[in-house]
Amino acid sequence: MPIPLIDLQAQYATIRPDVDAALRRVVESQQFVLGPEVEALESELARYIGVPHAVSCASGTDALLLPLLAMSPDPGDEVVVPAFTFFATAGAAWNAGFRPVFADVDPHTFNVTAEAIEPHLTERTRAIIPVHLFGQMAEMDPIQALADARGIQVIEDAAQALGASLTLPSGTVASAGTIGQFGSFSFFPTKNLGAFGEGGLITTSDPELADRVAKLRVHGGRQMYHHEMVGTNSRLHSLQAAVLRAKLPSLDSWQAGRRANAAMYDEMLEDVPEVLPPTRLEGYGHVYNQYTVRARRRDELRAALADDGIGTGVYYPVPLHLQACFGELGGRPGTLPVSESLVSEVLSLPVYPELGPERVAHVAERIRAFYGHP
Ligand SMILES: Cc1ncc(COP(=O)(O)O)c(C=O)c1O
Structure with missing residues (x-):
């Protein structure tokens, strides 16, 4: 699929x-x-x-x-x-x-x-x-x-x-x-x-x-x-x-669709220690423009999903303080450690509202299988 x-x-x-x-x-x-x-x-x-x-x-x-x-x-x-x-x-x-x-x-x-x-x-x-x-x-x-x-x-x-x-x-x-x-x-x-x-x-x-x-x-x-x-x-x-x-009149139902997809990923990936789902803060209304996890062996996982026909995104692969164009501002590796490690861990999964539970389950199952979880 x-x-x-x-x-x-x-x-x-x-x-x-x-x-x-x-x-x-x-x-x-x-x-x-x-x-x-x-x-x-x-x-x-x-x-x-x-x-x-x-x-x-x-x-x-x-x-x-x-x-x-x-x-x-x-x-x-x-x-x-x-x-x-x-x-x-x-x-x-x-x-x-x-x-x-x-x-x-x-x-x-x-x-x-x-x-x-x-x-x-x-x-x-x-x-x-x-x-x-x-x-x-x-x-x-x-x-x-x-x-x-x-x-x-x-x-x-x-x-x-x-x-x-x-x-x-x-x-x-x-x-x-x-x-x-x-x-x-x-x-x-x-x-x-x-x-x-x-x-x-x-x-x-x-x-x-x-x-x-x-x-x-x-x-x-x-x-x-x-x-x-x-x-x-x-x-x-x-x-x-x-x-x-x-x-615009459809936006609220689309947001609800994104939230439902995100909730399903949260649940299906909960017991996969290699993948950390995004944290939603209490009292915050998240609209999931992206559903972004932190994944071990991110690039291998991404390639395996691509082999299965599943599209993913890496937002973002380079932290801004290390972008070539900002070199003169003096940003050095090691100074902003969280941003520097996220760039090699983050993976955005399909979360668009029309996806539906069957496809969300398929993506989550492929991720589970990659890490060897039945
Ligand atoms: C966080 C953030 N800021 C600014 C922009 C810029 O928006 P635009 O692409 O419409 O110029 C984007 C677009 O992706 C964004 O994600």
Whole structure:
């Protein structure tokens, strides 16, 4: 039974009439950039996330870049980011003019923590970017407290975590992208809510910050040919907005499907000591953009699964402090040990909602068999 890591065809098959009608609507309107479709998406997503302002942009990378540009960095200003994340988290900081400073992550949740961040804060730190990796939120309360005590900003990299939540010490349930000054989301096709191309979203509860990033996405001004700031072109296309709007009503059931698949893997791999399933924190709503285990003999397991037609992913194979392009920042092996060991242990298994229990069981059984467990 061939099982790909991701199957976008399977999702499209379930929503084809709605998506096709949405695409046609935009084609008939001949309004392709920003416009009413994009505005409708922004307000629907603001409501879904539970945040006052949602500003779309061209990608998840830009959803990080624009808030960082809005901070007008001086040379040498620093942003603390996890070493174990997708490249864009640090790349956006660099491209905005910041020096990325790398912090280690927790080996069980894969997320950066306040304890790991604190030693890296300096007089030059302007912001922290916690990443809600694989769909579970970072422990935001202590991170936000750390930032508030120093008057620095928090930008939540929620690219993989639309709809994820956590329970604050007060008992309030907060969604990804509602806690920091900004939340940044991606609509890359493989995300839980994926476009037919690129797209991103910035959330904030501050109307001035929302206005600033909205200007930065259209070259720094609301009025054509009048520029208050130097921004860029990062507008969302109406066709993408229409696809996302057609998909949004299904998102909660897709998240439930991912959670059911994850729960089944958890159970079927529980007594396999060679595989550590991801830790879900109490009170956290994980949306499993990836179901990522830590596996002994990871590369051999991956090859054996590939031989059986089972697709897997390695997110991520190189920690960011050891990326060639950041060599001048002086990152050395041995300095961020958790990130450095995760890169050779992590394996993401198929978890897309249409997978269903039979295929999940098949993948789990193949993993059990690889390690010699009946
Ligand atoms: C954690 C994280 N941050 C940022 C991004 C960037 O998003 P995009 O690919 O839409 O630019 C991604 C995309 O994979 C991501 O996973």
